[in-house]
Amino acid sequence: MDIILCDELLQEIFHRLPSPSASAVSLVSKRWLHLLRSSLSSLSLRLSPNHHHHPSLSTFISHHTFLTSLSITSSTTTNSDHLLFTIATTCRNLILLHLSTGPVSISPLLSLSTSCPQLSSLSIILSRHNLNLHFLPYFLFLKALALTVTGNASPGFNSDQFTTTSAQLQLQSLSVSGIQHGDYALNYLWRNCSYETVTKLVFENCDGVGDNYSFNCLIKGLNNLQELEFRTCRSIIGSILRKLAENRCEKLFSLLIHDGGNKDGLLHFIRETNCNLQKLDFRLPLDLGDTHLFEIGVKFNRLRVLKLQSCCMVTNEGLKTLGLALSDSLEELSLTNCDVVKRQNGLLVELAQSLRKLKILDLSYNRMLLDKEFVSMISSYTDLxxxxxxxxxxxxxxxxxxxxxxxxxxxxxxxxxxxxxxxxxxxxxxxxxxxxxxxxxxxxxxxxxxxxxxxxxxxxxxx
CATH class of the missing domain: 3.80.10.10 (Ribonuclease Inhibitor)
Known part of the structure; x- marks a missing residue:
């Protein structure tokens, strides 16, 4: 059979096999191993902590010449320039690259922009010591950017705030992580993002946004923003939510806030925004209460997805009132590790009587949930x-x-x-x-x- 089947036919067969079978295919022969590697379009690697980018990794990557999606993550932070050069010279069909092994330098990024002209999604780590974003315009088709900034700053690192170079970045999704107050190099990003194209904005572990004026100019123009996420951004979330409420971002349908919110800022946003949210995802142990739930029920009566995790300040009254308000719309509910489920017996049964249209339910890590309550509750969810x-x-x-x-x-x-x-x-x-x-x-x-x-x-x- 190995002789009868041509390379193209074997590769087509490999494409149709379930993913667990790939390991067995690679053991048949060297020819099958080569064909399997060359037929893969997507690859995800997780490096061990003691891995320091030995040549074997670069050699392994070089065997996968037809990759369109590549993700490499590592629990240690090391210089990844050599690996990025290998990717640039080998994987010329890349559309998506997630490289979480950084930081990387400007030179291999410029090489990547030339070798992979179709790259549309890029996730990288940059050093705060040499933070420079002027390479971005060279990625002509870039639509999604995830940028993580690490390390300490050196004297003079804020010089980028004085540059006037402009470029029109057609980003649709923008994610920033680790940003501090003094990271003025981010101003280049805020000034050059097209207001009309950005539909998703993500902040993670951010204590600042660089220069407030440049950032506020971006926020005021985000008329097409659809998704907004904050993870561990307590110091900036209140002001951003207030500005977005003033901006009347009517197309926003998804809001996620995890691990650090602002009670007043969130309440102001819920009351004043003109958007019609359909998805809310909160992990706010001390920053979400019944008042927020009451206002959500009044304002967002077409909410389809509600996720609450470790929200200790909400009570059964808040959840029951919200359940009644969303009885005609809610399709997905998550109450993960919620203290109120433990405190209030029968709460889930009462919610089930209101939320009969649920199709997705997550009750993970509610360790005091008993069979009696579950059995009474589940009889209402016939379409789950x-x-x-x-x-x-x-x-x-x-x-x-x-x-x-x-x-x-x-x-x-x-x-x-x-x-x-x-x-x-x-x-x-x-x-x-x-x-x-x-x-x-x-x-x-x-x-x-x-x-x-x-x-x-x-x-x-x-x-």
Missing amino acids: RKLKLRGCSKLTDVSLISLCKNCKHLESVDVAYCPGIQVEGVEFIILNSPELRNVQVEDRKLSEVARRWMTNKFIEVHP
């Missing part, structure tokens, strides 16, 4: 498609039996790290859920019968 119960340590097989009886359209279930759920319960749900396609559970809880059934029904399993 995805359910996450990861880390719910009090639940047993009784809950899974009730789940199967009530949710006939279940496609995905996560019951990992639930010690009360046994092999029999997992087997029962796999055999009695006709539309099930994805299961997340420990490997030791899969019986031989369950494994055979999953193979026949093409059900994927993840830990």
